[in-house]
Amino acid sequence: MTESIITLFHNPQSRSAGVRVLLEALGAPYEVRFIDLKSGANRTPEFLALNPLGKLPTIRYRDAVVTEQVAIYIYLADLFPAAGLAPAFDDPRRGSYLRWIAFYGASFEPAVVDHAMKRPAIDAATSGYGSYDTMLQTLVEQLGRGDYLLGERFSAADVLWGSALRWTTGFGIVPELPAIRAYIERVGAHPAFARAAELDAGLIAGAGG
Structure with a gap:
């Protein structure tokens, strides 16, 4: 490249x-x-x-x-x-990696937005994410299976989920359950989070925000 x-x-x-x-x-x-x-x-x-x-x-x-x-x-x-940060195409973990990245966009985001806006629940059979409670339970169970979404391997999926869960729990949109809090802390310990935060602080200051 x-x-x-x-x-x-x-x-x-x-x-x-x-x-x-x-x-x-x-x-x-x-x-x-x-x-x-x-x-x-x-x-x-x-x-x-x-x-x-x-x-x-x-x-x-x-x-x-x-x-x-x-x-x-x-x-x-x-x-x-x-x-x-991504399993190779022939890595057995590739499917799980793609699943959890897609789960974020296809299930987590729409479920959380509907829940936060207090929209009436629709029949789980016609809902793309089933129900908010089922979606959250599925996520929490996966977080309890290892340090990261792929077990002991940190991946781009964890950057996505760590960022999203930190934001949504911070605003009270998602409950700060023990498994979620522990996961946020593990993922947030990656040095890239601190580097990005420092750079963003400078960007905001420079923009007068």
Whole structure:
């Protein structure tokens, strides 16, 4: 792979915060384009040409623009295989790795949003995630099976989930159960989290936030 620079369109107070952690964990060469959400920088014609939904995270690498949080994590971890944050295609753990990354986008996020907005529950047979309680129980059981989602191996999936659970428990959207709290602490001990937090603090200060 050449040393092309990845562009991260970023605001530390958005879902792109976890992507910055991942980039630091991968040791990837990247630059940040700060997107001021308060001023509507995510709604400009220039940004909407990249991501019509006006959402972060969004990245650009060479001629490829990648949106959608789950896609970005898979893409970046595979782009830097030497970092060891994604099982190889022939690794038996690859299926579980993809499952838990997809579970985040397909089940966790919609279930948590519906729960937080107090939307009426629909029949589990027609709900993509079944029910909020079943979704949460499934996650907590997996967290109890090892230090990380793949047992003893830390992966990009843990960066995604560690970031998301820290944010959602911090706002009281997800209960801070013992298994969740212990997992957040284990994942958050990775040096990439501290590096990203330090860089983001400087970014916020420079932006006058």
